[in-house]
Amino acid sequence: MDFDDTPEEAAFRAEVKAFLAAKAPKYAEPWEGEETTRDDVYLKRARGWQAEKAAAGYAGITWPKEFGGRGGKPMEQVVFGQEEGKYDLPTQPFLIGLGMCMQTLMAHGTPDLIKEHVGPALRGEKIWCQLFSEPIAGSDLAGIKTRSERKGDEWIVNGQKVWNSGAHYADWGILVTRSDPSVPKHKGLTFFIVDMKSPGLEPRPIKQISGGAHFNEVYFTDVRIPDRQRLGAPGEGWKVALTTLMNERLAVTSFRDVSVDVPHLLRLARSIDLETGPAIENAAVREKIADFYVRSQGLKFTNYRTLTALSRGETPGPQSSIGKVVSAPKTQQIATLGMDLADMAGGLLDGDLAPLRAAFSQTFLSAPGTRIAGGTDEILRNIIAERVLGLPGDIRVDKDVPYKELPTGR
Amino acid sequence: MNLDFSDDQKMLRDQARRFLDEKSPLKAARKILESDAPYDRALYKEIAELGWLGAAIPESYGGLGLGYLELCVIAEELGRAIAPVPVSSSIYLCAEAILRAGSEAQKQAYLPKLASGEIVGTLALAEKAGVPRPDRLETRLEGGKLTGRKIAVPDAGGADIAVVAARAGSGVSLALVDLKGPGVARESERSVDSTLKVGGLGFSGAKAEALGPSGEGWTLLQTVLTRAAVLYGFEQLGGADAALAMARAYALERYAFGRQIASFQAIKHKLADMYCLIELARSNAYYAAWALSSDAAELPLAAAALRVSASEAFDFASKENIQTHGGMGFTWEADPHLLLRRQVQLRHVIGSPRAWKERLVAELERRNAA
Numbered sequence A: 001m002d003f004d005d006t007p008e009e010a011a012f013r014a015e016v017k018a019f020l021a022a023k024a025p026k027y028a029e030p031w032e033g034e035e036t037t038r039d040d041v042y043l044k045r046a047r048g049w050q051a052e053k054a055a056a057g058y059a060g061i062t063w064p065k066e067f068g069g070r071g072g073k074p075m076e077q078v079v080f081g082q083e084e085g086k087y088d089l090p091t092q093p094f095l096i097g098l099g100m101c102m103q104t105l106m107a108h109g110t111p112d113l114i115k116e117h118v119g120p121a122l123r124g125e126k127i128w129c130q131l132f133s134e135p136i137a138g139s140d141l142a143g144i145k146t147r148s149e150r151k152g153d154e155w156i157v158n159g160q161k162v163w164n165s166g167a168h169y170a171d172w173g174i175l176v177t178r179s180d181p182s183v184p185k186h187k188g189l190t191f192f193i194v195d196m197k198s199p200g201l202e203p204r205p206i207k208q209i210s211g212g213a214h215f216n217e218v219y220f221t222d223v224r225i226p227d228r229q230r231l232g233a234p235g236e237g238w239k240v241a242l243t244t245l246m247n248e249r250l251a252v253t254s255f256r257d258v259s260v261d262v263p264h265l266l267r268l269a270r271s272i273d274l275e276t277g278p279a280i281e282n283a284a285v286r287e288k289i290a291d292f293y294v295r296s297q298g299l300k301f302t303n304y305r306t307l308t309a310l311s312r313g314e315t316p317g318p319q320s321s322i323g324k325v326v327s328a329p330k331t332q333q334i335a336t337l338g339m340d341l342a343d344m345a346g347g348l349l350d351g352d353l354a355p356l357r358a359a360f361s362q363t364f365l366s367a368p369g370t371r372i373a374g375g376t377d378e379i380l381r382n383i384i385a386e387r388v389l390g391l392p393g394d395i396r397v398d399k400d401v402p403y404k405e406l407p408t409g410r
Numbered sequence B: 001m002n003l004d005f006s007d008d009q010k011m012l013r014d015q016a017r018r019f020l021d022e023k024s025p026l027k028a029a030r031k032i033l034e035s036d037a038p039y040d041r042a043l044y045k046e047i048a049e050l051g052w053l054g055a056a057i058p059e060s061y062g063g064l065g066l067g068y069l070e071l072c073v074i075a076e077e078l079g080r081a082i083a084p085v086p087v088s089s090s091i092y093l094c095a096e097a098i099l100r101a102g103s104e105a106q107k108q109a110y111l112p113k114l115a116s117g118e119i120v121g122t123l124a125l126a127e128k129a130g131v132p133r134p135d136r137l138e139t140r141l142e143g144g145k146l147t148g149r150k151i152a153v154p155d156a157g158g159a160d161i162a163v164v165a166a167r168a169g170s171g172v173s174l175a176l177v178d179l180k181g182p183g184v185a186r187e188s189e190r191s192v193d194s195t196l197k198v199g200g201l202g203f204s205g206a207k208a209e210a211l212g213p214s215g216e217g218w219t220l221l222q223t224v225l226t227r228a229a230v231l232y233g234f235e236q237l238g239g240a241d242a243a244l245a246m247a248r249a250y251a252l253e254r255y256a257f258g259r260q261i262a263s264f265q266a267i268k269h270k271l272a273d274m275y276c277l278i279e280l281a282r283s284n285a286y287y288a289a290w291a292l293s294s295d296a297a298e299l300p301l302a303a304a305a306l307r308v309s310a311s312e313a314f315d316f317a318s319k320e321n322i323q324t325h326g327g328m329g330f331t332w333e334a335d336p337h338l339l340l341r342r343q344v345q346l347r348h349v350i351g352s353p354r355a356w357k358e359r360l361v362a363e364l365e366r367r368n369a370a
């Protein structure tokens, strides 16, 4: 056991460090005033950074060279991520596009489509979003109803998507639709990529608990999609969507969210007073800090175990499936403890009054979303139970029933 | 990046698992549970012959000199099997104390015998309920004689020698005592896990030799406990894994309402939660194993984190395993209680997780101040 880089990894890390030292600081400057809330300012900087990375060959590190990637190893991606993470860089707008949409496109798209879209996405010219969830179905994604109908070389799409992160500024989206309601639900889906500027396509931002509006409802009214933008055969959209979902579990983070962990809690506990002195001297507080610490460390070293497999060129074990289902509730609980310690000031969101510039209360408001986005806690437990532990699937009442005959509660 | 055991170490683990599977130690544990025997002597002898006891003891003292990573993988399997043998008391505690604190002569005298299983050792610290404190110990070492009384000593009944924490002058010293000599009284104690029996030791002027410099006993003790915490952590990890496996097997086999109970989400999610806690503990365990085997400065923190993480995993898994079994789980006849009992013994033997949480945060603070 050791935590050292292999010689190749060390050489790559040195190269990455030099690149970051030269280029990253400009993009990692602190945000000031209006910049902190304006999407356009944020996106400009984010696109700039993505373009720098692409120009230097650090975008799409593991992607095939023929698609514009570097053709590198998973460990190189990891090393780059570790070093990049040391700077506060605006990378989130590309997570969905590069982490999920392009993966899906590369797996199921025609060579022409791949050629057309991968480059611009890698260079930060085009931002992508995911148009999956609907008012009628989220966890049960195969239950969506947005309708697609073929007309010659085009498909006409009508319906509504919802909770789509970044759809209001995205250039392109990946879209699951229902092309045939007369067959059971998994069999009647068709998958597309869609230009967000298409006539009849209208994103409307939705205000979230946290006050921001990073996700949207997206309306489709007679939106025309050329057949060449279809991924997979008609009726086989579920298979394509599964590729996205598999990648989603690895890519999930919310847009520009603050998040608190043990170091924040320690800083707070050292600085805040309780009945008999600093919180850090309070036994109940110490116990909780220890509980959170072992979870955070456990996740960190679970990640190391996965990296060990990648570094050896092996397929990682299923242990990484515990990531979000452990970390999201933990973050929520840490936020609550931090607010409890602030006592009567616990609910304040005012950065000048609440500790650590209100990091705990802000996290408190974003944490519920993390437990839902990209698979809810409950769905992730189902996945561990069924795919890792091999327990039976839930008893289904919707399997062999034509979609249009399924009860919807509406 | 390499946070995994080597192929050789994994092979050792597989061998250990197969060996313990064959010897049917769940039955072995039950036999000890239902008898007055201190431990399974036949099994201990075989384990000694396999060289497991001496895995981390240098060859010059009669061990195999493999290393602590090897001992970790063995510990996980002993925990999985709830093996009713005093490996932990004799090796993680007693041999470790002698290795860390003993003179050359003491090492030569005792380690080969501990490694061969010829004698069994233990460590005695607690004197009453509550957290032991150096200034409150009442057992005294004076002029080579030990007086006082220790309770909840692991394997007290089966041990031949004990390392005893005692006050000497104004400080604490470690004393090495022959439990078969005069002035030693063994008292049997009832405890939750009688597959690993604990007991009392009374000393009335028993002959004892000092282990390590006088007055440094408390510091040495902390080192030993920290190192042992890693090995105990692996036993707890193995036990927790066994509880999940048992719960899973039963959930797949038992039907209710016309279906496998494993198809109910309440059961599936319970098992998924067990899995999460166990994987967290496993990851903490691997890191602590690295720290132990490389004598890293991170060891105190890593060992405490593992102790907390593995205690939580085994506690949850052993209780919810019983819950998954329904009424059958509450019977003496079914196996789940064996895991519940072992869980309790391992949770308390070197201090409860509450105490280790305190150590953990104290260590974080010490590092912050430095």
Ligand SMILES: Cc1cc2nc3c(=O)[nH]c(=O)nc-3n(C[C@H](O)[C@H](O)[C@H](O)COP(=O)(O)OP(=O)(O)OC[C@H]3O[C@@H](n4cnc5c(N)ncnc54)[C@H](O)[C@@H]3O)c2cc1C
Pocket (backbone or CB within 6 Å): A129, A130, A131, A132, A133, A134, A136, A137, A138, A139, A140, A162, A163, A164, A165, A166, A215, A254, A368, A369, A370, A372, A373, A374, A375, A376, A377, A378, A379, A382, A394, B265
């Ligand atoms: C911050 C945020 C960003 C998001 N971004 C996107 C995006 O970019 N694109 C996109 O398409 N979607 C996005 N989503 C939507 C997200 O994927 C869904 O909200 C999520 O999958 C849950 O679906 P739902 O909201 O319909 O809830 P439901 O599926 O209706 O779930 C409601 C409750 O029922 C439980 N439940 C449902 N099914 C089961 C089951 N089988 N077993 C046990 N419990 C069950 C759930 O766990 C949950 O507690 C985002 C959501 C959030 C919060």
